[in-house]
Amino acid sequence: MIEINNLVKTYNKGLDTEVLALQDINLNISDGQFLVIVGANGSGKSTLLNAIAGSVLPTSGEILFDGQAVTKLRDFERSRWIARIFQNPLSGTAPGLSIIDNFRLAALRTKPKGLTVGIDSTFRKLVQEKVSVLGLGLENKPDALMETLSGGQRQALTLLMSTMDECKILLLDEPTAALDPRSADIVMRTADKIIQSLNLTAILVTHNLKEAFTYGNRIIQMAEGRIIKDFDQDCKQQLKQADLFEWFS
Numbered sequence: 001m002i003e004i005n006n007l008v009k010t011y012n013k014g015l016d017t018e019v020l021a022l023q024d025i026n027l028n029i030s031d032g033q034f035l036v037i038v039g040a041n042g043s044g045k046s047t048l049l050n051a052i053a054g055s056v057l058p059t060s061g062e063i064l065f066d067g068q069a070v071t072k073l074r075d076f077e078r079s080r081w082i083a084r085i086f087q088n089p090l091s092g093t094a095p096g097l098s099i100i101d102n103f104r105l106a107a108l109r110t111k112p113k114g115l116t117v118g119i120d121s122t123f124r125k126l127v128q129e130k131v132s133v134l135g136l137g138l139e140n141k142p143d144a145l146m147e148t149l150s151g152g153q154r155q156a157l158t159l160l161m162s163t164m165d166e167c168k169i170l171l172l173d174e175p176t177a178a179l180d181p182r183s184a185d186i187v188m189r190t191a192d193k194i195i196q197s198l199n200l201t202a203i204l205v206t207h208n209l210k211e212a213f214t215y216g217n218r219i220i221q222m223a224e225g226r227i228i229k230d231f232d233q234d235c236k237q238q239l240k241q242a243d244l245f246e247w248f249s
C-alpha cells in the first residue's frame with residue numbers, strides 16, 4: 001500500500017519563480033492497484049510520480065510504503081520497492097551492450113556491491129524465457145546489441161529488466177510517448193501483463209486517453225496540483241472514452 005498524506009511541493013520557494021506544484025495531495029493506492037493519472041500540462045503529474053520515486057523531495061507531507069515512512073529516502077534508497085520506466089526508450093538500457101549483458105546488469109541492480117552475476121546456461125535460459133513473453137522474436141537474439149533494436153523493442157525489454165527483482169511498485173512515466181502506435185501497443189500490453197502476473201502496484205502517467213481508458217483499474221485527474229477526479233474500478237468501467245475527452249474540454 002502506498003499512502004500519501006498532505007503532500008505539498010513548492011518549487012523555487014520564496015523566489016519570483018515560485019510554483020506550487022502539489023497542493024495537499026492525499027492518496028492511498030492499495031496493493032495490486034493499477035492507477036492511471038491524467039491531467040493537463042503542468043498539473044503536477046510528474047511531480048507526484050517523482051515524489052513517490054524519491055527523485056523530488058516534498059516540501060511537506062509524508063509518503064509511506066506498507067506503513068514505512070519513505071518521504072526522506074532518495075530514489076536509489078527506494079530501488080528495492082520501485083521500478084521505473086521513462087518516456088525515452090534510450091534511458092533504460094545500455095546501448096553498446098547486448099540484450100543478455102543488459103539483463104546481467106539489471107540482475108545486479110539491487111544486489112549488494114561487489115556481487116557478480118555470471119552469464120551461464122541457466123541465466124541464458126531464464127532470459128530467453130522472459131524475453132519470449134514479448135512475442136517479438138528477441139529471445140533468439142540474446143547477443144544483439146541494444147542499439148540495433150527499435151525504441152519499442154527497447155522499451156519492452158526495459159520493462160522486463162526493471163521488474164526482474166522483487167520490486168512491488170512500477171512507475172510508468174509516459175512510457176509510450178516517443179513510440180509509434182504499434183510499438184506503444186506492444187509496450188502497454190507487456191506492462192499490463194507484467195503488472196498482473198507479478199501483482200504489482202502500478203502508476204501510469206499518460207496524455208494518451210485511449211491508453212488511460214484501456215488500462216488500469218483506477219483513474220485520477222489532476223489540475224493545478226490537486227486531484228480533481230478519482231474513479232475506482234467500478235466507476236472507471238462505466239466510463240466511455242468520450243467521457244475522458246470531456247474531462248479536458
Ligand SMILES: Nc1ncnc2c1ncn2[C@@H]1O[C@H](COP(=O)(O)OP(=O)(O)OP(=O)(O)O)[C@@H](O)[C@H]1O
Nearest residue numbers: 011012019021039040041042043044045046047048
Ligand atoms: N524542477 C522544477 N523547477 C521549477 N518548477 C517546476 C519544476 N518541475 C516542474 N515545475 C513546475 O511545476 C508544475 C507542475 O509540473 P509537472 O511537471 O509536475 O506537471 P505535469 O502534469 O507532469 O506536466 P506535463 O504533462 O507537461 O509533463 C508546473 O508549473 C511546472 O512548470
